[in-house]
Amino acid sequence: MTHEQRQELLESLLAKQKAGALKPRDRFDIPPQDMPEQDAAVRRRNVHEVALGYTETQARLEAMRCLQCKTAPCVRGCPVRIRIPDFVAAIAEGQYGRALDIIKENSLLPAVCGRVCPQEVQCQETCTVGLRFKDVSKAVSIGRLERFVADLGHNGAAAPAVAPPTGKKIAIVGSGPGGIVAAADTRRAGHDVTVFEAFHKPGGVMVYGIPEFRLPKAIVHDEIETLKTMGVRIVPNFIVGRTRTIEQLMTEDGFDAVYIGVGAGLPSFMGIEGESLVGVYSANEYLTRANLMKAYSFGSGADTPIAVSRRVAVVGGGNVAMDAARTAVRLGAEKVYLIYRRTEKEMPARVEEVHHAQQEGIEFHLLQSPIRIVGDENSRATAIECLRYELGEPDDSGRRRPVAIAGSEFRIDIDTVIIAIGNQANPLIRQTTLSLEFNKWGNLVVDENCRTTMPGVYAGGDIVLGAATVILAMGQGRIAAAAINSDLADEPQ
Amino acid sequence: MAHRIAGKKELGPDVFWARIEAPLIAKARQPGQFIILSINNDYSERIPLTIAGADPSDGTIELIWQRVGKTTAELADLAEGDEIANISGPLGTPTHIANFASVICVGGGIGAAPLLPIATALKSAGNRVVSILGFRSKDRLILEEEFARISDELIVTTDDGSYARKALVTEPLAEVCGRDPKPGHAFIIGPTIMMKFCCGVTRKFDVPTQVSLNTIMIDGTGMCGGCRVEVDGKPKFVCVDGPEFDGHRVNFDLMIKRMNAYKPQEQQAHEQYEQHRCRIGLDE
Ligand SMILES: Cc1cc2nc3c(=O)[nH]c(=O)nc-3n(C[C@H](O)[C@H](O)[C@H](O)COP(=O)(O)OP(=O)(O)OC[C@H]3O[C@@H](n4cnc5c(N)ncnc54)[C@H](O)[C@@H]3O)c2cc1C
Ligand SMILES: Cc1cc2nc3c(=O)[nH]c(=O)nc-3n(C[C@H](O)[C@H](O)[C@H](O)COP(=O)(O)OP(=O)(O)OC[C@H]3O[C@@H](n4cnc5c(N)ncnc54)[C@H](O)[C@@H]3O)c2cc1C
Ligand code: SF4
Ligand code: SF4
Ligand code: FES
Numbered sequence: 001m002t003h004e005q006r007q008e009l010l011e012s013l014l015a016k017q018k019a020g021a022l023k024p025r026d027r028f029d030i031p032p033q034d035m036p037e038q039d040a041a042v043r044r045r046n047v048h049e050v051a052l053g054y055t056e057t058q059a060r061l062e063a064m065r066c067l068q069c070k071t072a073p074c075v076r077g078c079p080v081r082i083r084i085p086d087f088v089a090a091i092a093e094g095q096y097g098r099a100l101d102i103i104k105e106n107s108l109l110p111a112v113c114g115r116v117c118p119q120e121v122q123c124q125e126t127c128t129v130g131l132r133f134k135d136v137s138k139a140v141s142i143g144r145l146e147r148f149v150a151d152l153g154h155n156g157a158a159a160p161a162v163a164p165p166t167g168k169k170i171a172i173v174g175s176g177p178g179g180i181v182a183a184a185d186t187r188r189a190g191h192d193v194t195v196f197e198a199f200h201k202p203g204g205v206m207v208y209g210i211p212e213f214r215l216p217k218a219i220v221h222d223e224i225e226t227l228k229t230m231g232v233r234i235v236p237n238f239i240v241g242r243t244r245t246i247e248q249l250m251t252e253d254g255f256d257a258v259y260i261g262v263g264a265g266l267p268s269f270m271g272i273e274g275e276s277l278v279g280v281y282s283a284n285e286y287l288t289r290a291n292l293m294k295a296y297s298f299g300s301g302a303d304t305p306i307a308v309s310r311r312v313a314v315v316g317g318g319n320v321a322m323d324a325a326r327t328a329v330r331l332g333a334e335k336v337y338l339i340y341r342r343t344e345k346e347m348p349a350r351v352e353e354v355h356h357a358q359q360e361g362i363e364f365h366l367l368q369s370p371i372r373i374v375g376d377e378n379s380r381a382t383a384i385e386c387l388r389y390e391l392g393e394p395d396d397s398g399r400r401r402p403v404a405i406a407g408s409e410f411r412i413d414i415d416t417v418i419i420a421i422g423n424q425a426n427p428l429i430r431q432t433t434l435s436l437e438f439n440k441w442g443n444l445v446v447d448e449n450c451r452t453t454m455p456g457v458y459a460g461g462d463i464v465l466g467a468a469t470v471i472l473a474m475g476q477g478r479i480a481a482a483a484i485n486s487d488l489a490d491e492p493q
Numbered sequence: 494m495a496h497r498i499a500g501k502k503e504l505g506p507d508v509f510w511a512r513i514e515a516p517l518i519a520k521a522r523q524p525g526q527f528i529i530l531s532i533n534n535d536y537s538e539r540i541p542l543t544i545a546g547a548d549p550s551d552g553t554i555e556l557i558w559q560r561v562g563k564t565t566a567e568l569a570d571l572a573e574g575d576e577i578a579n580i581s582g583p584l585g586t587p588t589h590i591a592n593f594a595s596v597i598c599v600g601g602g603i604g605a606a607p608l609l610p611i612a613t614a615l616k617s618a619g620n621r622v623v624s625i626l627g628f629r630s631k632d633r634l635i636l637e638e639e640f641a642r643i644s645d646e647l648i649v650t651t652d653d654g655s656y657a658r659k660a661l662v663t664e665p666l667a668e669v670c671g672r673d674p675k676p677g678h679a680f681i682i683g684p685t686i687m688m689k690f691c692c693g694v695t696r697k698f699d700v701p702t703q704v705s706l707n708t709i710m711i712d713g714t715g716m717c718g719g720c721r722v723e724v725d726g727k728p729k730f731v732c733v734d735g736p737e738f739d740g741h742r743v744n745f746d747l748m749i750k751r752m753n754a755y756k757p758q759e760q761q762a763h764e765q766y767e768q769h770r771c772r773i774g775l776d777e
Contacts, residue, residue: 199712200539200578200579200581236579236581237579242521242584244521265714265716266715267718278751278753285718288711379747380750428733
């Protein structure tokens with residue numbers, strides 16, 4: 001469809017709507033709007049964002065596809081319950097400012113969530129339009145619409161109003177999405193808020209994990225600037241548990257409440273032979289070197305080196321694995337293999353990222369799993385040995401379990417291996433804060449309001465949920481902030 | 494929150510000392526802990542350095558470093574009054590200080606710096622402290638006076654015999670370990686290869702040994718796994734599980750190979766920096 005055709009279609013639909021003659025049939029007939037994106041051959045060689053965003057006409061056409069369902073099943077799929085039909089209707093009417101206001105009632109970071117939410121298993125999974133076509137990829141593109149209005153409103157958006165000072169001090173530990181939202185919401189209530197971040201730059205996984213080509217760092221930077229405008233203090237290079245403990249913050253430094261949002265930072269390894277060889281990375285290390293330290297410009301500005309790889313094997317099937325594989329392509333690898341134990345259907349990564357990875361030439365090795373990494377006399381990784389699997393009987397969850405095929409070992413020659421099989425909870429807070437209760441996986445135990453077992457201490461995000469999502473972390477940051485605000489209001493002055 | 498350099502001097506060829514403002518770290522730090530710093534901005538490399546001393550009353554920490562590559566060279570070019578953008582810490586598990594009756598502390602080269610606070614704490618805990626310091630040559634000698642002050646016995650060696658005893662540290666180490674009673678514990682910090690050979694000696698004499706490992710690091714909080722070493726065949730993270738480990742269980746050979754992984758790129762960065770430095774020099 002050309003731009004002119006789209007424009008024409010939109011005008012005829014609007015005219016029909018004005019005449020009160022627009023039927024659901026007409027809406028079903030609107031072709032789902034694809035997102036313009038950089039060509040795969042071009043983007044393989046740059047770090048710029050892949051998806052370029054809707055034009056205004058595309059956004060309005062996509063919004064017109066929404067049936068405005070009374071029961072709004074999409075809202076139930078969104079962890080923070082954004083009033084989806086209302087903001088989509090506002091877009092259809094061209095009322096972008098109003099659409100953004102509606103979204104901001106529930107989500108503080110729409111430019112982020114519109115880009116990274118796994119919509120196909122959240123809001124869009126239950127969308128009536130998708131169900132009608134029996135194809136979730138034909139659902140209303142809620143996330144893309146969210147991104148559209150968020151990007152428009154980005155410059156100029158005023159910082160939220162702040163209530164008069166309450167005299168209470170709040171410490172936010174960790175500046176990931178949960179921490180950002182908790183900071184904003186407690187600050188809005190008039191508290192004096194300080195964010196402590198271990199790294200030299202705030203933003204959490206959004207800056208050191210998720211790559212630029214998927215989430216431009218400028219967006220995260222703007223959100224942090226908004227926090228500062230609101231009067232939130234951000235203290236980098238401050239490691240809670242080491243620089244100061246939580247007890248010290250509360251008893252010596254006068255903080256009335258603490259939100260812990262330190263994420264799930266400890267990378268898991270597989271426990272197979274050869275994992276300590278040179279050239280074997282955790283995805284966290286690989287992505288941190290590439291994103292936070294900008295190793296992609298090593299030699300022309302950045303000082304942090306990264307291996308120069310020709311043949312890379314990435315192990316895993318989640319977002320982290322896709323990001324690592326696609327980063328390796330951009331760093332100049334000739335061949336990138338993605339090794340995953342199950343099939344594409346079971347991959348936890350966002351569907352869009354899986355497609356993008358395939359378009360960029362990443363070779364998927366499905367139903368395979370590494371058993372050993374082989375090295376040369378200098379302990380450099382040279383090959384990865386894998387075993388093939390087949391799908392066996394369905395297990396309790398109805399999923400067919402992969403079963404190893406005996407004697408199916410084979411080798412792939414590589415010079416770099418990136419392990420992306422998940423993270424465990426970082427034990428630092430646990431080791432230094434004895435009165436907090438953790439479960440057997442090392443995650444913090446909280447009640448439904450994100451209160452921990454220690455009075456005045458709240459928590460959310462990956463440190464509570466294990467590996468979660470940006471929107472879930474945000475949701476918890478918001479719940480914790482509400483609990484902090486109400487608990488502190490109840491306290492005698 | 495930039496950190497001002499309150500004092501700086503050159504201790505010897507390529508070895509520098511500085512006192513730097515970092516009040517919170519000065520207050521919290523314990524022997525055996527380190528910091529991670531980056532000098533300028535987003536692009537600077539993050540490097541770990543041991544806290545060689547601290548004064549909580551004036552809020553400063555002391556660092557001693559050897560110029561080996563780009564970042565340590567850049568640090569050496571800073572002057573009193575200049576600022577360092579980022580310092581985070583104190584990192585790592587503090588040294589387990591106890592009364593072992595007598596201890597042997599071995600420092601190789603720049604390793605003497607991180608060893609000093611540990612030896613001092615061991616002395617305060619009531620140990621008889623025997624220290625061995627080894628250097629390449631006389632001009633590389635550092636911290637002799639400081640060690641003499643806190644040690645019951647100090648043995649200094651140089652590789653070329655230009656000062657004190659001509660020997661590698663393993664020689665006096667074997668002698669001290671062979672005494673009766675033998676030391677209750679050994680603490681060894683220095684180049685990886687030196688720690689490896691020293692551990693060979695203490696193993697022979699069955700003296701429990703602690704080493705402090707200086708792997709490559711990025712975040713220093715357990716997030717990346719880049720600092721991992723094999724201890725007893727299992728991966729351990731130096732930044733959170735260490736930096737100190739039982740030297741008899743560390744796979745030193747693998748560690749040495751991992752540390753060389755970035756040699757070509759490190760050289761490139763260092764050469765570029767030196768060239769840049771020369772050019773600035775010419776312009777002035
Ligand atoms: C590569 C990658 C790709 C991902 N892709 C997606 C995606 O597409 N969609 C999606 O929804 N989710 C994705 N996720 C998951 C998502 O990023 C996380 O679930 C989310 O960021 C968790 O937020 P959080 O608030 O728990 O904090 P985090 O983002 O985990 O941040 C925690 C912060 O706390 C800091 N910190 C840690 N310890 C301390 C301490 N002791 N003192 C002070 N500060 C500390 C850390 O440095 C960090 O900045 C991805 C994750 C990764 C790693
Ligand atoms: C816990 C810990 C404490 C340390 N304490 C001190 C100290 O008190 N004084 C001191 O002089 N040095 C110390 N080091 C070593 C110091 O961090 C490195 O010398 C420094 O990072 C080199 O950086 P560069 O850019 O100047 O050199 P590069 O060009 O990066 O490297 C030069 C050489 O240093 C090694 N190296 C490179 N990066 C690192 C790294 N991040 N960590 C360790 N070694 C590296 C390389 O293998 C190479 O041989 C410590 C290291 C650790 C892990
Ligand atoms: S926040 Fe995420 S789940 Fe909710 S509507 Fe937006 S894209 Fe969908
Ligand atoms: S379910 Fe789909 S069609 Fe229905 S209101 Fe939500 S977005 Fe619109
Ligand atoms: S330096 Fe990253 S885990 Fe130790």
